[in-house]
Amino acid sequence: MSFLGIDVGTGGTRALVIDEGGHVIASATEEHRPFASPQIGWAEQDPRDWWRACGVAVHKALAQGRLRGDQISCVGLSGQMHGAVLLDEQARVVRPALIWCDVRTENQSRDLTAQIGAARLIELTCNPALTNFTLTKCLWVRENEPANWSRVRSLMLPKDYVRFALTGERATDVADASGTLLLDVAHRRWSKEILGLVEMDESLLPALYESPEICGQISAAGAAATGLQSGTPVVAGAGDQAAGAIGMGVASPGAVSATIGTSGVVLAATDAPALDPGGRLHTFCHAVPGRWMVMGVTQAAGLSLRWFRDQFGAATNGNRDSGSHSYDRLTAEAAKAPPGSDGLLWAPYLMGERTPYLDPTARGMLVGLTASHTRAHVIRAILEGVAFSLRDSFTIFQEIEVPVKSIRLGGGGARSSLWRQIQADVYRQTVETVEAEEGAAYGAAILAGIGATAWPSVDAACEAVVRIAGNTTPNSADSLVMDKAYAVYRRMYPAMKSILN
DSSP: OEEEEEEEOSSEEEEEEEETTOOEEEEEEEEOOOOBOSSTTOOEEOHHHHHHHHHHHHHHHHHHTTOOGGGEEEEEEEEOSSOBEEEOTTSOBOSOEEOTTOOOOHHHHHHHHHHHOHHHHHHHHSSOOOTTSHHHHHHHHHHHOHHHHHHOOEEEOHHHHHHHHHHSOOEEEHHHHGGGTOEETTTTEEOHHHHHHTTOOGGGSOEEEOTTSEEEEOOHHHHHHHSOOTTOEEEOOEEHHHHHHHHTTOOSTEEEEEEESSSEEEEEEESSOOOOTTOOSEEEEOSSTTOEEEEEEETTSHHHHHHHHHHHOSOTTSOOOOSTHHHHHHHHHHTTSOTTGGGOEEEOOBTBBOTTTOBTTOOOEEEOOOTTOOHHHHHHHHHHHHHHHHHHHHHHHHHTTOOEEEEEEEEHHHHOHHHHHHHHHHHTSOEEEESOOOTHHHHHHHHHHHHTTSSSSHHHHHHHHOOEEEEEOOOHHHHHHHHHHHHHHTTHHHHHHHHHO
16 A cells, blocks of 8 residues: 655645555655745745645656556645635635744734733633734734635635645644644634634634544545545645654654754644643644644744855855755855854844744844854854754753653754754754654655554554664763853843844
């Protein structure tokens, strides 16, 4: 049997096929058009472009693996979380989707907190009202674009719009729904209390499923667009963070992942909702039925390095290179600078910040420049600053007694040997990488395999297919340097706020 995972990311949609041993048979990615940012802090994408990219990526993956559509036993979906896809009565897109990094909803978040109360919000949803969450985006549209809102008959998350195009079913999973601020996370159901307080009808929302549950099948239209066989079952899947955690085997308490993609996420699996009273962490349902996850988020983790690459180029010869290998050149250059970057510090708040500050108005900072600093210092400071931002989450885990027995790295932070070492030194713990570091699409494919009964449970699937490829141990001397730098880093945000306020 073969299983297909589809991940609707920010930059592109990826299709990945695995076999019963968890080995990758084929994979392909089709890029999306860049997201639009009409104003500072805004981020919008056209959901129809995700569907276009899905069709292209699936066709490419099938061709690469020399697979027929009828050789795919089940399909799983993953994708960027928190987006607000608004459809009208004819299932047409009402307006571009406000995606996860859109932070225009500061007023709606503040007003919602004042209306319901911060403690009551956490009691009802396990989370505070944040600008990134889907509900605040809906409230912004309702208040600022009433004509558009009057047409809305259906609210979906990004991957669920692609599911709808594939199957005709309005469905989502509890892990992805946790990031809407509309879910009773503790009881894994839509919150009637929140819906009543914000005067939204539950009919707008899709049906809820656990991640490995079958929720539909490929329609004739979905088959025509992708090359898959009509009638192929589709499981609910999960938001990208939960799916990525499954792909890395982070399913049971004590297992933690630190993933650096466009954003950065530190995620721990728990047996019960683990609440941070300050709301600095997100508490969501896991893709494992009956389990939860707690996670901290850095808005602009890999985005920090991409910003530097796009603005200042990857090479020192003046020829800018936007290809993926340009990151290798950047990290090779960064390795020329010493640990601690000779006092140069980077705060990655290019898109505001979630953990630990919950502040959409936070701004990035490069602090401590001298005439002796080089490009290598700046690049290394960015790598270290992102690791410091993720360490903030580990610090809060310690406060609320979330166990950290193992740390597995994912995303760009796992592929760079320098970034792996920096993280080990900053976290002061050995970090692991997995053999198939394939991100959320791999986790979605595993969930598809469970739906096809290749494995009886998520735990059994992770045990069978997730294999450790290597580990990186911290350097004690460099960890001391990182500790001192981190202490200074923690003083940067208050200083920035005092200047900008």
